Amino acid sequence: MPGAVLEMAGVSKGFPGVRALEGVDLRLYPGEIHALMGENGAGKSTLIKVLTGVHQPDAGEVRLGGTPVSVTGPQHAQALGISTVYQEVNLCPNLTVAENVFIGREPARAGMIRWREIRRRAGELLTRLHVDVDPGALLGSCSLAVQQLVAIVRAVDVSAKVLVLDEPTSSLDRDEVEQLFAVMRRLRDDGVAVLFVSHFLDQVYDVSDRMTVLRNGRLVGEFRTAELSRADLVGHMTGRALSTLEQLHVTGESARVQAEPVLRARGVGRKGAIEPFDLEIHPGEVVGLAGLLGSGRTEAARLMFGADAPDSGTVTLSGDPVALRSPRAAIGRGVAFCPENRKSEGLVEDLTVGENIVLALQAAAGWLRPLSQSRRQELVGRYIEALRISPADPDMPARNLSGGNQQKVLLARWLITRPKLLILDEPTRGIDVGAKAEIQKLVVSLAGDGVAVLFVSAELEEVLRISHKIEVLRDRRLIAEVANTAEITPEGVLEIIANGTTS
Amino acid sequence: GGGSGGDSGKITLGFSQVGSESGWREANTKSVKESAQAAGIDLKFSDAQQKQENQIATIRSYIQQKVDVIAFSPVVVTGWDAVLKEAQAAKIPVVLTDRAVDSDPSLYVSFLGSDFVKEGEAVGDWVLDEYKDATGPVNIVQLEGTVGSAPAIDRKKGFESKIAANPNLKVIASQSGDFTRADGKEVMQAILKANPKIDLLFAHNDDMGLGAIQAIEEAGKKPGVDIKIVTIDAVHDGMQALADGKINFIAECSPLLGDQLMDIVKKIKAGQPVDKRIVTTETTFTQQQAAEALPTRKY
Amino acid sequence: MKTVTGHRLFWPAAVLVVMLLANVVVTPGFLSVQVRGGHLYGSLIDILLFGAPLILISIGMTGVIATGGIDLSVGAVVAISGALACYMISGQDDQGSVPGVLVAVGLALGLSAVLGLWNGLLVARAGIQPIIATLILMVAGRGVAQLITSGKNINVNSPPYKLIGGGYLLTVPFAVLVAAVVVALAGLAVRRTALGMLLEAIGGNAEASRLVGIRSRRLIVLAYTFCAVCAGIAGLMISSNISTADGNNAGLWMELDAILAVVIGGTALTGGRFTLAGTVLGALVIQTLSTTIYTTGVPPQTTLVFKAVVVTAVCLIQSPAFRAKVFRRRPGAPPPDPVASPGPADVEVRA
Amino acid sequence: MTVLGTRTGVRIRRDHVAVLVTLGLLVAMFTAGSIAYPAFGSGQVVIDLFIDNGFLLVIAIGMTFVILTGGIDLSVGAVAALSAMLCAFLLERWHWPVAVVLPLVLLVGAGIGFAMGYVIHHFEIQPFIATLAGMFLARGLCFVISVNQISIKNPFFTEWAQTRIPLPGDMNLTPTVLIALAVLAAAFWTLHYTRFGRGVYAVGGNAQSALLMGLPVTRIRIGAYVVSGLCSALGGVLFAFYTISASGLHAVGTELDAIAAVVIGGTLLTGGSGYVLGTVLGVMLLGTIQTLLRFQGTLSSWWTRIAIGALLLLFIVLQRLLGSSRPGR
């Protein structure tokens, strides 16, 4: 085996109050895809940020091709041949897609940027990855998945020795993931070392050659993927045995149509976002929205919450017609909504974990009626524990939490409002296997308690696992509604999407 | 006849005022407006908000509007050559009011206004005389106007040049009070704390002096007695304080230039010669004189 | 030790103390406070008295800045409020009548509130960028003040009015008491209710706040209104202190001082986390600086340079990044991380 | 293959629309002025707008860079005054040659900008404070150099100040206008056709992302302040040409005018969005309002202010109504 292109040895990194990394080693060889595994908050992103010089390690060193280097920042890392996609999409929303792909390394002649060249080449790159988006569109107007793809396109286009991908697939659906894997394999065959983070075990087993597992900031070990069983991997990651994830499967027969629907939408639509559609959700029912990227799931969900105002149709909530012109109207009637883009639409990074959790409840109560200190502590404490938010410190600023834990904070925020209808847009994005099972269980048990849930996820299996009813979208149109019976499979749903017919 | 005022055969005067930073200035503006009306002159008025660039632009705009005469109170002394030459090229006569400029005198017809240095000197003379018998040191506090402004610079210069004659007269503290009452009070209050013995206060205008009087009273001293006060301007409030014995001496700086200005404008239009330098009729007031003059003061 | 210096208010407080001590060196009696003429007398009292208007305005400004806005019009509101009150009082036959003064004060504060409402609506309803929305009132408002006073000083001779900015209650300057009460009330409103958290949420992430159902518009309007009322009270104090309304100069450039106070106190101009206690300290630092300049006799032409040096020093010393780079330069010590270095906010003990 | 609809490029064009709306309103205001005051409608009045506001334009262009990065620069007016003062002092008191003085002055401006940018970036001091300190310092230095106003007698300066370039139709303009236009062209080119310029937008859009994307954020951010310092210094020189003098009281409050011009021109104070051409329109608007009031000519000082505020309000409200609504509304 040739020598490692990149080695990290004994890396430690502490933040005030947290030891994020403790003597971690990592070796990357050319021509391999290496998975970095661990629960939420295990230190994966931190390790990557140390690797690319965003954080300076407290101890330990980074060796590139055998020589120790001190990486001063992402720019330096790029110059050293390390190309990175960070966990949260880190691009500029105010620039166009094409520019985001090329900024910092624009083709120029005599110091003058060649715009036409940029647009042409960006178009080519995007098509090669099968991303169909206008390169001249503002990035901020694209869905999160597209943004993630753009970030990947950008990173992949740099001919680098090391390609680092921190949860690149969290918003992508099967097709996109396949495209990405194809690119990763091609790069691997060209001798690039790829470091890959994902919470999807299937993906990891599908694509990676070796893996490094972290737990609580410490190195558990380095394994060949082929030699490690899933159960063992989960055991290594969590320090516990694999939970009863597989047993969870609800079926459609328990559909509770007898009661008055919590939500009834008739011909609700919004120009340019989603065509008018009908939808009913009953108490205790989990309705899944399935579709490919950009099929309009997020838009449909947002309309049900009043996050965007619909321009046609009527909505009745618990039997009363309501004008959903603002989120407040929806919240007042017991609707809750976890947006998919937690960074820009969910979290208030300045506030503490505790404050973020009580924010929705407090907003509903108004500023004059503050939650009492004790009630607040009790609520926050309960949900930090229930969702295993770590670190379990309610006074920690939310920005310091790992991505997965931030997602849990947002869930907690809405759960404490005891909603009648809970709209979850990609609630398990970036959440580790254990926690994902917890959340799925939670959703099922909420439904058991009579809460209606509208569940959006890019992961079809997940949708199938917990919903009673599945709404299938394509090209921003609701094309089918299917009861989730035992014979429905992910492939079957894909079939519906492809043919556009109800089976 | 000018373009905009031509129809009636009336004289059009473009007047660019410095701004509206004080009561004094307001009295000045009012005087110009009233006199223009009385004299049947069509007045174009513009407030430059203390900005020279605004004033230059205004003069230029008056040239565009083809007024008959341009008058302005320059914000600063320097920097008028170019625009004055433009006016000259457009054959529009220019009169300066209140403050002088350092341009070539051939560029304007006349300067009507006070001499700030002289005002400072007048105060200095009074102080010299008042303390001519002093044996020990006389501690003087000076409240300056806005740093860099012409009145502040010149009044300070005039005053200090005079009191230099008597080595006993010492300025122990000199701070800017920005020509305002509030700042005058605040600054004086601080100075009072730091300097236990103050004999005389010279404020560059009445407003600062009036503010300082309040500070002195609050410190438990008697203004005009424990600390003698001399100021410049002679606005109504200042004259009242002078008559009340709280101020000891004021050198007048009259804002009432309107009538004189209109006279000059008319003369210019009539082709009569006017003096290059017309000093406004100004005087000084002691407490006695103030009490007498007060009933007839216009501002 | 670490926790003391780590406290968000440590550095502004330290700066204030150092400035006071520096004064003592130059003017030995600086800290002495005596009772003279039935009230407290001394430089410290002056600082509090003259600082009271600034403290008030800065407190109001803090609320606005927390929402991610800014209010340039406070100086104009100061002028308007003082002008209106003095105009009303000067028109009364008996200037000393308490009801008359109360009516004047009430009207002035009412008008201030309306002006704040106007600002708030322009920002929250019309969606105009705060700096421009309030610039309109900054320019026009000064004109309104001059319109009320006709560009002259309006003198009043009213003992009850004089109390507001120049009087004493139980030997303590009334203005200081007013400022203290407003600060206390604001503190209570902000931390005993959920107001503070909601304002911080709006300033921290406006879109998230909307999606979480916060009535952002109302709260923003409230913040601007409160700010203007604070400025209105400050305007009363300033005019009352000298018994004169100066529509031309009252409150001129005060918005800059107020913003500076807020920022020195440790609140970021980008909105979000804020601290009222820090703002009060910041305002005191600025007022102490002016008083220092006057008492130590810094020549007027170098005043600004002196101010620049002090402000720079204050900010540098407060900056964790600066301290880390300059003071703790151990060999091999890690430079602070450039992205998410925890600011003082992260270690704050909530005020 | 999936079909990914995007919210298309409409937004970008909307941004352009905003600038066009501003332009349209400006023209409308100008037309209204010409109808009310016949002399107002002459070409020379338009040129005078540029002559009278040339220095403000240059300063506002520098400010645009800083605001695009999400910062703010309060020091511009003071730096302009300082550079005019330095010019006057070095030329008149020390009799240095113009060829030395001008580059030196520009260098000082850039240096002050650099110092502020350095402090802002490396010591994480808020731009507002750092540049406010810069403003105090620069203005203070003016007075330290000379409390008195200094008149510039240097032949080069006086020559330039009085040079008029004749145009057809009995109009003329000054060389300073050409300089301002050249700066405008350079700024436009820099912002849209250089890496530095695109970096300015990126940093303003999201500084942390820009850093993670490997952009030289340090250089860009400090660079923006250097540009602003340089523009302020140049603005100061133009001011010195304009007034052939220097005073510590010159250009007081110019920072607010510049910021207002930039923001009225459609640039977001939060950074990342805006055009330098919008800034030109903003400067023109402020100038037009002033000119209108000069032609009106009967307002008292306070009604002048109230009228400025009212016209500004009218303009901005119309701009909002006719222009795009911002995202997130």
Ligand SMILES: Nc1ncnc2c1ncn2[C@@H]1O[C@H](COP(=O)(O)OP(=O)(O)OP(=O)(O)O)[C@@H](O)[C@H]1O
């Ligand atoms: N800037 C910071 N300040 C303080 N603590 C931090 C900071 N960044 C990360 N942490 C903490 O470091 C730990 C590791 O976080 P990291 O983001 O590396 O986790 P992760 O493995 O990437 O998790 P996830 O799968 O949820 O993304 C967490 O406990 C987190 O709270």
Ligand SMILES: Nc1ncnc2c1ncn2[C@@H]1O[C@H](COP(=O)(O)OP(=O)(O)OP(=O)(O)O)[C@@H](O)[C@H]1O
């Ligand atoms: N306001 C809008 N104007 C125009 N187009 C929009 C608007 N909102 C969304 N779109 C487009 O509509 C499509 C549907 O987007 P949406 O985010 O709802 O997709 P999704 O099914 O949730 O997929 P994803 O997994 O990408 O979130 C996207 O292509 C998006 O760019």
Ligand SMILES: [Mg+2]
């Ligand atoms: Mg992570």
Ligand SMILES: [Mg+2]
């Ligand atoms: Mg979606």
